[in-house]
Amino acid sequence: MIHALALIFLCQLAGEALARWLGLPVPGPVLGMGLMLVLLSASARVAALVVPVGEGILRHIALLFVPAGVGVVGHLDRLGPQAAALALAIVISTALAIAAGALAFVLVARLTDSVDSDD
């Protein structure tokens, strides 16, 4: 488990360093994700090591939102007048995004003869 954690942290560290070094607007951990994807594809040993630990972290990813979520309580007064506008923006844009994503997928699947099947 320590080896897997060390690898995960190393990917994150490399991602943070790379983002800072190249002045990229992308968060370091996202670059770390890309790096981990390369490592997983390259080595079956890395995959066997990292997958159980990483899946353990992901299984409770919702827990990780909690501390930041609690912090919003202190922001509620600042949010006050904008709350209705933000709620409206979220509801409408989420509906539009789901519709756009699903319809674009279906359209291109039809053009490329890609079928929805089990395997």
Place this chain on the structure above:
Amino acid sequence: MTDFADIWSYLASGPLVWLTLTLVAYIAGDALSQASGRAPLANPVLIAVILLAMVLWVSETPYPVYFEGAQFVHFLLGPATVSLAIPLWQQGRRLRKAVLPVLAGLVAGSLVAVLSALGIARALGVDTETLAALAPKSTTAPVAIGIAQSLGGSPTLAAVLVLLTGITGAVMATPLLNALRVRDWRARGLAVGTAAHGIGTARALQVHPRAGAYAGIGMGLNAILTAFLAPFIFRAFG
């Protein structure tokens, strides 16, 4: 014997009690969500946040004191983002068979999510700093927090907007996609994962296993795409 108030004030000034309470509140939230048959509105995070906010309010604890303990949980957001490579890698074979439809759905969903949210909020007079927290709302929390911070927005506000987006997407996906007559499970899953990240993906898994798998693909890829797109779109609105 020391009385309760003294013991409490001793413990409440250290990190242990807040770390423990964060875990306990989440466990309680998860148990309540399970008891409700995973009703979309009985979200474990929402329940845990409300419980903890009440404890902080009653005990008059400032957020920075709470965060001293909770930071150990918060820190895992980074490693969790790195770990998102795992479901992407596992779905790789499936993905290769539907590369073009997946890319089309991903790009359409991701662009519409950021553009329409910023467009609507801007038209309604929302300020620029708040827009920075809204831009990454469709990505999974650890990534959204990172994007919001790099745009100059509040990570806390970003986390809450992400949460609200996830719940909204999970609640509306099934009726909306039925009304649009989309029957392809891959399309339904990918769209929900792209627009409503982990909470949408959890919902897709409840509906159909193939929808769940494609939702996971949508969530993972959109985290990467939004990280690249959001700064450019945000600058156009800022």
